[in-house]
Amino acid sequence: MNAEHAVPTDLRAYYAQRAGEYERVYAKPERQDDLRAIEAWLPACFAQRDVLEVACGTGWWTPHGARDARSWLATDINDETLVLARHKPLPAGVRFARADAFDLHRIEGGPFDAAFAGFWWSHVRRTALPLWLQSLHARLVPGARIVFIDNRYVEGSSNPIARTDADGNTYQQRRLSDGSTYGVLKNFPTRDEAVAAIGTRARNAEWHAWTHYWALTYELA
Numbered sequence: 001m002n003a004e005h006a007v008p009t010d011l012r013a014y015y016a017q018r019a020g021e022y023e024r025v026y027a028k029p030e031r032q033d034d035l036r037a038i039e040a041w042l043p044a045c046f047a048q049r050d051v052l053e054v055a056c057g058t059g060w061w062t063p064h065g066a067r068d069a070r071s072w073l074a075t076d077i078n079d080e081t082l083v084l085a086r087h088k089p090l091p092a093g094v095r096f097a098r099a100d101a102f103d104l105h106r107i108e109g110g111p112f113d114a115a116f117a118g119f120w121w122s123h124v125r126r127t128a129l130p131l132w133l134q135s136l137h138a139r140l141v142p143g144a145r146i147v148f149i150d151n152r153y154v155e156g157s158s159n160p161i162a163r164t165d166a167d168g169n170t171y172q173q174r175r176l177s178d179g180s181t182y183g184v185l186k187n188f189p190t191r192d193e194a195v196a197a198i199g200t201r202a203r204n205a206e207w208h209a210w211t212h213y214w215a216l217t218y219e220l221a
Contacts (some may be wrong), residue, residue, distance in 0.1 A: 007173050021177055022058050022081070034210040038149065041208075043067040045147050045217060049114035052139060053091055055101045059085025061118040061149070066091045073101035073109050104135050111141050118149045122187045126167050129197050135203060137220055146198075146221040155186040163188075170220075 026035060042061065047068040056074035056079050066072035071093045076082050077100050086096055099107045101120060116137055124132050130176055140146070151158065159172040161182065172186045189197070191207040194216050198205060205218040 022120075023060055026060060028157065034212045037210060038213060038215070039064045041215075042147070042149075043069075045112050045145060045213075046116065047146060048117075049109070050112050051114040051116055052110070052112040054104070054115065054117040054136065055120040055123075056085055056096075057081045057119070059088045059090075061116070062094060063090055065116050065147075066094050069093060069114070071072070071095075073097060073107070073112075076195070077101065078112045088215060094104070098151050102132065102135070102136075107139070110139060112139055113141050113143060114145045115140055115145075116147045116149075119151065121148050121189070122150045123185050123186075125169055125185065126187065130199070133197065133199060140219060140220055146202075146218055146220065148194075148216045150214060151186075151188065154212050154214055157212060159186070183205050 025031075042064045043066075046065055048070050050071045051065065051069050051073070053062060053065065053072060053074040053183070056076045057205050061073060062072065062085060066074075069091070072091070073095050074085060075097050076085070077098065079098060082096055082098060095109075097107060097109075101117075118137075121129075136146070137144075159174060161170045162173040165168050168187075169185055170187055172184050173181060174184050175181045187190070191214075194214075195202075195205050195207065198216070198218055201221045202218040203221050205216065206215070208215040
């Protein structure tokens with residue numbers, strides 16, 4: 001993929017720097033009901049599946065998604081986040097690999113009949129999303145199940161939108177505990193936008209909405 005279709009350097013640096021404090025976002029009181037509901041809902045999506053997880057970060061969702069899976073390969077570009085992910089209480093069959101989400105063809109393993117990405121869709125530029133989805137689908141067998149989870153924008157809980165670029169991508173200004181600040185790409189698609197983006201190979205698409213989060217599930221023709 002070309003330079004547009006790559007993990008931005010500032011995004012990679014942001015998550016490496018944020019690794020130790022990332023999971024504070026899951027402590028927000030107003031999000032607890034949603035989180036418990038998603039944690040209970042997610043395992044059945046991958047029961048007896050061989051799953052590729054993209055951009056696993058600190059691995060918050062990995063134990064929940066992998067609970068009933070046959071096998072699970074969790075990948076991320078940053079060693080800092082993978083160290084934390086490996087220390088989670090994990091089901092048998094979970095493996096980790098350092099990998100760039102925009103170079104999925106380089107990941108060893110498979111075949112995979114499922115894929116999961118939590119809070120990654122929002123960090124992909126709108127113009128890059130179709131090609132990225134094609135690269136993900138190329139790693140999966142027909143009939144594979146794909147699940148995306150990401151944030152809905154909720155005033156007062158979400159970081160404010162700092163700017164919008166010419167392509168409609170939105171950005172937040174985020175400050176870490178050390179005082180450093182980063183402009184982070186963070187898109188908030190509507191249901192119709194997300195369903196339209198997944199392409200003609202998608203079957204049985206379902207949109208799930210909680211107060212603070214959304215999920216999109218579908219199967220690959």
